[in-house]
Amino acid sequence: xxRKDIKGRFHRTLPKxxxxxxxxxxxxxxxxxxxxxxxxxxxxxxxxxxNVGGWTLVxxxxxxxxxxxxxxxxxxLTLEATLQTLAYGVCGTAFSLIFGLVGGILSSExxxxxxxxxxxxxxxxxxxxxxxxxxxxxxxxxxxxxxxIFGLDPLVAVLAIAIPFGAITAKVFSEILxxxxxxxxxxxxxxxxxxxxxxxxxxIPQSFPNLLSYAFYRFECSIRSAAxxxxxxxxxxxxxxxxxxxxxxxxxxxxxxxxxVLLSGSTDFWSxxxxxSIGAPSRLDLNLHLSKPKSTLQNxxxxxIHLLQGDRLVKVSLFAAIGLLIFSFWxxxxxxxxxxxxxTFDLLIGVIQxxxxxxxxxxxxxxxxxxxTLAMSILAIAIAGIGGILLSFPAANNLLLxxxxxxxxxxxxxxxxxxxxxxxxxxxxxxIWALIFLFVLFPGILPGAIALAIHNLGILGRLMAEVxxxxxxxxxxxxxxxxxxxxxxxxxxxxxxxxxRFVAYILYRWEVCIRATVIVGLVxxxxxxRLLTEQLSxxxxxxxxxxxxxxxxxxxxxxxxSATVRRSLR
Amino acid sequence: MKNFLLSGLLLLLLPLAACSPSTSETSxxxxxxIKPLVTGAIPDQDPQKLQRQYTKLAAYLExxxxxxxxxxxxxxxxxxxxxxxVGDLDLVWFGGLxxxxxxLQVPGxxxxxxxxxxxxxxxxxxxxxxxxxxxxxxxxxxxxxxxYTFTFGSESSTSGRLMPQYFLQQAGIKxxxxxxxxxxxxxxxxxxxxxxxxxxxxxAVNEKVWLQRVKSKEVDLNKVQVIWRSPSYYDYHWVIxxxxxxxxxxxxxxxxxxxxxxxxxxVPEQKEILDLLQADKxxxxxxxxxxxxxxxxxxxxxxx
Numbered sequence: 001x002x003r004k005d006i007k008g009r010f011h012r013t014l015p016k017x018x019x020x021x022x023x024x025x026x027x028x029x030x031x032x033x034x035x036x037x038x039x040x041x042x043x044x045x046x047x048x049x050x051n052v053g054g055w056t057l058v059x060x061x062x063x064x065x066x067x068x069x070x071x072x073x074x075x076x077l078t079l080e081a082t083l084q085t086l087a088y089g090v091c092g093t094a095f096s097l098i099f100g101l102v103g104g105i106l107s108s109e110x111x112x113x114x115x116x117x118x119x120x121x122x123x124x125x126x127x128x129x130x131x132x133x134x135x136x137x138x139x140x141x142x143x144x145x146x147x148x149i150f151g152l153d154p155l156v157a158v159l160a161i162a163i164p165f166g167a168i169t170a171k172v173f174s175e176i177l178x179x180x181x182x183x184x185x186x187x188x189x190x191x192x193x194x195x196x197x198x199x200x201x202x203x204i205p206q207s208f209p210n211l212l213s214y215a216f217y218r219f220e221c222s223i224r225s226a227a228x229x230x231x232x233x234x235x236x237x238x239x240x241x242x243x244x245x246x247x248x249x250x251x252x253x254x255x256x257x258x259x260x261v262l263l264s265g266s267t268d269f270w271s272x273x274x275x276x277s278i279g280a281p282s283r284l285d286l287n288l289h290l291s292k293p294k295s296t297l298q299n300x301x302x303x304x305i306h307l308l309q310g311d312r313l314v315k316v317s318l319f320a321a322i323g324l325l326i327f328s329f330w331x332x333x334x335x336x337x338x339x340x341x342x343x344t345f346d347l348l349i350g351v352i353q354x355x356x357x358x359x360x361x362x363x364x365x366x367x368x369x370x371x372x373t374l375a376m377s378i379l380a381i382a383i384a385g386i387g388g389i390l391l392s393f394p395a396a397n398n399l400l401l402x403x404x405x406x407x408x409x410x411x412x413x414x415x416x417x418x419x420x421x422x423x424x425x426x427x428x429x430x431x432i433w434a435l436i437f438l439f440v441l442f443p444g445i446l447p448g449a450i451a452l453a454i455h456n457l458g459i460l461g462r463l464m465a466e467v468x469x470x471x472x473x474x475x476x477x478x479x480x481x482x483x484x485x486x487x488x489x490x491x492x493x494x495x496x497x498x499x500x501r502f503v504a505y506i507l508y509r510w511e512v513c514i515r516a517t518v519i520v521g522l523v524x525x526x527x528x529x530r531l532l533t534e535q536l537s538x539x540x541x542x543x544x545x546x547x548x549x550x551x552x553x554x555x556x557x558x559x560x561x562s563a564t565v566r567r568s569l570r
Numbered sequence: 571m572k573n574f575l576l577s578g579l580l581l582l583l584l585p586l587a588a589c590s591p592s593t594s595e596t597s598x599x600x601x602x603x604i605k606p607l608v609t610g611a612i613p614d615q616d617p618q619k620l621q622r623q624y625t626k627l628a629a630y631l632e633x634x635x636x637x638x639x640x641x642x643x644x645x646x647x648x649x650x651x652x653x654x655x656v657g658d659l660d661l662v663w664f665g666g667l668x669x670x671x672x673x674l675q676v677p678g679x680x681x682x683x684x685x686x687x688x689x690x691x692x693x694x695x696x697x698x699x700x701x702x703x704x705x706x707x708x709x710x711x712x713x714x715x716x717x718y719t720f721t722f723g724s725e726s727s728t729s730g731r732l733m734p735q736y737f738l739q740q741a742g743i744k745x746x747x748x749x750x751x752x753x754x755x756x757x758x759x760x761x762x763x764x765x766x767x768x769x770x771x772x773x774a775v776n777e778k779v780w781l782q783r784v785k786s787k788e789v790d791l792n793k794v795q796v797i798w799r800s801p802s803y804y805d806y807h808w809v810i811x812x813x814x815x816x817x818x819x820x821x822x823x824x825x826x827x828x829x830x831x832x833x834x835x836x837v838p839e840q841k842e843i844l845d846l847l848q849a850d851k852x853x854x855x856x857x858x859x860x861x862x863x864x865x866x867x868x869x870x871x872x873x874x
Contacts, residue, residue: 051719051750054769147649151656152642233645242645246756247616248763347656439769442719442750524754537648537725538872539671 023568035382041375042446054439057248061436064250068258075255077240082259083331085236088154088226089267090328092161093219099162100169100218101211105199107131108174110182114195128174134167136555137548138515139225140522143232144536149347155334157234161225165218172214180207209278216271223267227260228429228519237263238429245435257428264427268462270317277313351541358549359542365531370550373527376445377514377558380452384513385506387453388460392502393490394418395461396468418461426458434520448525452516456509467501468494500569507562514558518551528554605817606638607631611663612650614727615779616759617643623846624663630843634829637818646756647726651675660814661826666691666728666805666863667872673857674873678812680823681857683830684805685849689859691805692777693729693737695798696762701771706798712741718771721753723761726872727776728805728863730758734774736866737800759783766794778848804859827854 105111112124134142143160150156180203188198204211230238237260244253338344395418434451441447476493484492521529528547535543609631611624624641632639642659644650647668653659655675664672673679697703701718715738723730731754735745745752753770755761758779765773766789777799783789808830814822830852835841844850867873 051769054764054767056767057764057769147652148656151658152644152649152653153658231645233649239645243617246760247618248760343657438753443753444751526751534725537646538874539648539651539675540871540874542874 027565027568031382034378038375038378038382038449041372042379042449043444044446051440051442054441057439058436060248061250061253061439065254067251068254069249069251070255074252078255078259081235081237081240081256082263085223085226085230085238085260086263086324087328087331088157088161088229088234088236089219089223090324091158091332091334092165092226093215093222094325094328095158095162096165096169096218096222097215099166100173103127103131103166103170104173104177107170108177110178110185110203111195111199114185114189114198128171131167131170132556133552134163135171136515136552137164138518139164140228140232140519141532141548143229143234145351147232148351149344150338152233153335153338154234154332155336155338157226157229157236158332158334160229160234161222165222165225169214169218173211176207176210176214177203180210212278213275216274220264220267220271223264224427224429227264228431231429231431231519231523238432241432242435245432261424261427265423268423273313274317354541355545357542358545359540360546362543362546366528366546366550369526369528369531370554372445373517373521373529373551374514374554374558376449376452376517376520376525376527377510379445379449380456380513380517381506381510383450383453384456384460384509385502387457388464388506389502391418391422391457391461392464392468393494395422395465419465422458422461422465424458425454426456426462428455429519430455430516431519431523434523434525438524443524443526443530445526448517448520448527448529451520451525452513455516456513460505460509463505464498464502467498467505471497503569504566507566511555511559511562514555515551604637606640607635607660607814607818608640608642608658609661609663610642610644610650610653610659612647612665612668612724612726613644614647614665614724614730614757614776616757623843626843626846630833630840631826631829634832635818635822635825647724651726654679654809654811657811657813660811662809664807664809665726666803666807666860667732667867668726668728669807669809670860670864670867671726671873672809673860676811679809680812681807681809681855681860682823682827683852684807684855685847686851686853687778687849688806689804689853689855690802691729692802693734693774693800694777694780694796695734695772695774695800696765696780696794697772697797698765698768698770699793699795700768703772703797705796709737709741709801712738712743712798715772716743716747717749719750719753719769720748721755721761721764721770721773723754723758723773723775724756725754727758728803729776730761730774732863732866732870732872733800733803735870739870762789762794766790768793772797782848804855804863807855807860 107124107127109124139160142163143156146156146159150159182203184202184206185198188202189195193201226234226236227238227241230236230240231242233239237256241253241256241260244250244256394414430451433454434447437447437450441450471494475497476489479489479493517527518529518532521527521531522533524530524533528551532544532547535541535547609624609628611620613620621641621643628639628641642653644653644659647665650659650662650664651668651671654662654664654672662672669681673681695706695712695715697718703714703718706712706714722734725731738745749771753764753773755764755773758775761770761773761775762780762783764770780789780796784791808826810823810826812823814826831854833840833844833849833852835844835850864873
C-alpha cells in the first residue's frame with residue numbers, strides 16, 4: 001500500500017473539514033461591510049448626531065408614563081379612537097383578503113398550468129410583475145395618493161391598507177398554493193373537471209389552514225398599519241398620538257399608547273390561539289422547504305376534525321370575525337360611491353397629468369438619498385436582527401427545557417417581561433418612535449434607523465420566539481440527558497437549528513424595512529422620505545414620481561438580494 | 571368544506587350589502603337638506619386650540635349665512651390644500667404660501683378676507699437663553715446663527731419657514747451652515763417648546779402666536795427670548811372655493827366676505843371670536859396681494 005492510497009482512504013474515512021470560504025461566510029462578511037458602510041453614511045464618524053438639548057423633553061416624556069391621563073371623558077375619546085383603528089384594520093384586511101385570494105390564484109403557477117397545461121405560461125409572469133409594484137409602495141404613500149382623489153374620506157385608509165396588503169397576500173397565497181401537493185388537483189383535472197371547480201374542491205381546502213393562518217397574520221399587520229395611517233390624518237389612535245405628541249401632552253399620549261398596545265396585544269393573542277388550535281402554529285412560514293407538504297395535509301385533517309367536533313375557539317372566532325366585520329363596515333362608514341364617481345375619475349386624470357413626465361433633473365440628489373435610505377434600512381435591520389435574536393430566547397416559553405426551569409417565579413417574570421417589551425416595541429408605529437428620537441438626535445438617517453429598528457425588533461423577536469417554541473424538543477432532551485449544560489444545549493442544540501430560519505426572517509423584515517424607510521422620513525428622519533415630504537408640501541408631483549421610482553428600484557434591489565441570500569442559505 | 575367556504579364567502583359579502591342602503595339613504599337625505607359649508611384651517615398651532623376657535627366661528631357663520639357650517643380638522647398643511655382642491659373644504663384659513671398653492675390649484679379660488687395684522691405680518695426668531703445668542707440689530711446679524719442648531723415650523727409655513735428661509739438667504743446663510751440638520755418642528759407651538767427646552771438653540775415662529783403665548787404666560791421668558799423681528803409681508807387669509815357659487819348662489823362669496831368684515835369687537839360674542847383668532851377686525855383682501863409670496867415660493871422651490 002503506497003502513501004497515496006493511505007491518503008485517499010484517510011480522506012474517505014474522516015469527514016472533510018468544510019472550507020471557511022463558503023457562501024455563508026461570504027454573505028456574513030458582506031453584511032459586516034454593509035453595516036460599516038451604513039454607519040459611515042449615517043455620519044456617525046464625522047457629524048454631530050446627538051442633540052443633548054433634547055434630554056429634558058425625553059425625561060418629561062418618560063415621567064409622564066407614570067401618570068397617564070385617565071379622565072372619563074378622555075377615556076371615551078380613547079375608546080372611540082381605538083375602535084376606529086380597529087375598524088380600519090378589519091375593513092382593510094377584508095378587502096386585502098379578497099384581492100389576495102383572487103390575485104393569489106391568478107399569480108400562482110399551478111393555476112396557469114392547470115388551465116393551459118404549458119410549463120411556463122406568460123400570463124403568470126405578467127400578473128406577478130403587476131403585483132410587485134403595489135407591493136413596493138408603502139401604505140402611507142398609497143394613503144397620500146388616495147387623499148388626492150378621494151379627499152378626506154375613511155375610504156382612503158381602507159384602500160391604502162387593502163391595495164398593498166392585497167398584493168402581499170396574493171404573493172404569499174400563490175406561494176402556498178404552488179407548494180400544496182397537486183395529486184388531488186391533477187386527478188380532478190384529468191377527469192374533466194373545470195379548473196375553477198377543481199381548485200375549489202382540491203387545492204383551496206387543502207391549503208386552507210395555511211391561508212387562514214396567514215390571513216390572521218395580515219390582520220395583525222393591518223392593525224399596526226391602521227395606526228400608522230392615522231398620521232396622515234385618517235383618524236384613530238395614530239392620529240391622536242401624533243396630535244398629543246405635537247402638543248407635547250405626554251400624559252394623554254401615554255393613554256393612547258397603552259390603548260394601542262392593548263389593541264395590538266389582544267389581536268396577536270387571539271390570532272396565536274386560533275393558529276394553535278388549527279395546527280398552524282407559525283405566524284409566517286417562510287418556505288424553507290422543510291417537511292411542508294406533509295404538514296399541510298395533516299393540518300387540513302386537524303382542521304376538518306376541529307370543525308367537525310366543533311372546536312369552540314375556531315367556531316367562536318369565525319362568528320366573532322363576522323360580527324367584527326359588520327361592525328367595522330358600519331363604524332368606518334366609508335363612501336364607496338366615490339369609487340365610481342366621475343369626480344374621482346377627473347381628479348385621477350389630473351394627478352396623472354401633473355405627474356408626467358417625471359422630473360429627473362435632480363438625479364445626483366436622488367442617488368445620494370437612495371444610498372442613505374439603503375443605509376438606514378441596513379442599520380435598522382442589523383440592530384433589529386441582533387436584538388431580536390437576543391430577546392427571542394427569553395421570550396420563548398419552552399426555553400431550556402421548561403419542565404424544571406420556567407415554572408420558577410424568576411423564569412415566568414423574565415418571560416412575561418420580555419414578551420411585554422416585544423409587544424410594546426412592535427405596537428408603537430415606527431414614525432412615533434422616530435418623533436421621540438428626534439428630540440435627542442438631529443434629523444438624519446440615524447433617528448430613522450433606530451425607530452425602524454425598535455419597531456422591527458418587536459416583530460422579529462416574536463417571530464423568532466415562535467421558531468424556538470416550535471422546535472422539536474427531543475434532541476434537546478437527549479442532550480440534557482447526556483449531561484449537557486444549559487449553555488451547551490443552547491450552542492449545540494438550539495442555535496444550529498434556528499439560525500437559518502432567523503436569518504430568513506431577518507431578510508424578510510429587511511424587505512419590509514426598506515419600504516418603511518419612507519414613513520420615518522415623512523416625520524423628519526432622513527433619506528428619500530424626507531425629500532418626499534418636501535415634494536408633497538410643494539405639490540411637486542413630477543419630482544414625486546421620480547422619487548417613487550427610486551423607491552421602487554431600491555425595493556426590488558433589496559428583494560433580489562434577500563432572495564439570493566435566502567436561496568444560498570438553504 | 572365547500573358549504574363552509576360558500577357560507578363564509580356569502581357572510582363576507584353580507585356587510586357590503588348591509589352598507590349600501592345606508593349610504594344611499596344619507597345621500598338622498600343630503601339632497602333634500604342643504605349641504606353644509608365646510609370650513610377648515612391649516613394646523614399651525616396646537617390642534618386643540620384650533621378646534622375651539624373654529625367651532626365658535628362656524629356657529630357665527632351659520633347664523634349669518636343661513637346655511638349649515640361645519641369645521642373639519644386637518645393634520646398637515648399640504649393636506650389642507652389637497653382637501654381644498656378635491657372639494658372637501660369650501661372655506662379655508664390658509665397661510666400665505668398654502669393660500670397661493672391653493673389659488674394656483676383651484677382656478678377661480680378667491681382670497682376674500684384677512685385680519686388687519688395679516689397685511690403687515692412678521693416672523694420672530696427666538697433663541698434659548700443658554701445658547702448665548704443675543705438681540706440682532708440688522709438682517710446681516712442673522713449670520714451669527716452659523717454653527718447653532720435651528721428649527722423651522724412646518725415645511726409649508728409662511729411665517730415659520732418660507733419667509734425666515736428667505737431672510738436667511740438674504741443674509742447669506744445656507745441651511746447646511748447650521749449645526750446638525752435644520753429641523754421642521756411641525757407647528758409654531760412646537761417650535762417654541764423645542765427652543766424653550768433647548769432641543770434647538772434657535773427657531774423661527776409666527777409673531778402673533780409668540781405674542782399670544784407670552785401674554786397667556788405659556789412661555790418661560792427666563793429660557794427663551796426674541797432675537798430678531800423680520801420685515802413685514804402678507805400672510806394669512808381666507809380662501810373660498812368657487813364651487814360654493816353653484817351650491818348657494820352667485821352672491822354667496824360676497825355674503826361670506828361681508829360676514830367676516832361685519833365681525834364687531836363691540837359685540838361680546840363676536841369679540842370672543844376675534845380674540846380667539848387674534849384679530850381686532852377683518853379686512854378684505856385679494857389674490858394679487860400675494861405676488862411677493864408667490865415669487866419667494868418659486869425661488870425657494872415651494873411652488874413649481
